[in-house]
Amino acid sequence: MRKLNRFFSLKWQILLFTFSIVLFLLSLFFLKDLFLIISSFILITAFFSMVCAVVFHLIKKNWKTAIALILPPIIFFAVVCQFGFLLYLIIEGRHDEFTDELVIPKNISISQPLEEMDSSKISSGLHLYKSVQPGIYRYVYVDKNLSDGKIFLKAFEITKNQPLSAERLRSKSLIEIRPGDSIFQFENDFTIYEGDWGYPYAARFEVWHESPNNVTRKIADRNFIIEGWQR
Secondary structure, three states: OHHHHHHOOHHHHHHHHHHHHHHHHHHHHOOOHHHHHHHHHHHHHHHHHHHHHHHHHHHOOOHHHHHHHHHHHHHHHHHHHHHHHHHHHHHHHOOOHHHOOOOOOOOOOOEOOEOOOOHHHOOOEEEEEEOOOOOEEEEEEEOOOOOOEEEEEEEEEOOOOEEOOHHHHHHHHOEEEOOOOOOOEEEEEEEOOOOOOOOOEEEEEEEEEEOOOOOEEEEEEEEEEEOOOOO
């Protein structure tokens, strides 16, 4: 019983709860997915331990200790809710004006990015697929006669021919083609930053090939209706 009293003491429970929150926050910003899972489990364990401690002290009629144990989770959840609400207001209130005057042309062929990829039905050429969020895409380029070097994307808003994410798109979409590579289906993820979620516009995507001696040429293009990633 003495060990149980020590484990369910206010000091120990507050230390455990604080440690679990700090560990969880560190895993969100700095560490890998596995550590996030571990820290989430520790945080849940700390909450469960605090609930048990509250019940324990209520049974022993230690009202002040029980109330003191309830306060930290309540304060924590209140802060999280307020932060989430403020973040929601910031995201909703911030609008990228890039698409405000854009109109999707109706006199040209434009495709929609597909939801899922079926490798058995992909034809030659450029294909675009939706990823985890609007503005984030996976492109697939199929070419049985592609020579050694590199391929990468360029993207332009169609009506104004304005380059899209020019500083990042090349590096994010770059795929190395090694000598003797027998693969003819190439895939990579990239992000378009111009625009917001829910504001579609037309974009032309070009596939460029760079030879080992740094000669570049456009080898394919296709129009898609896309959205920008909301930051």
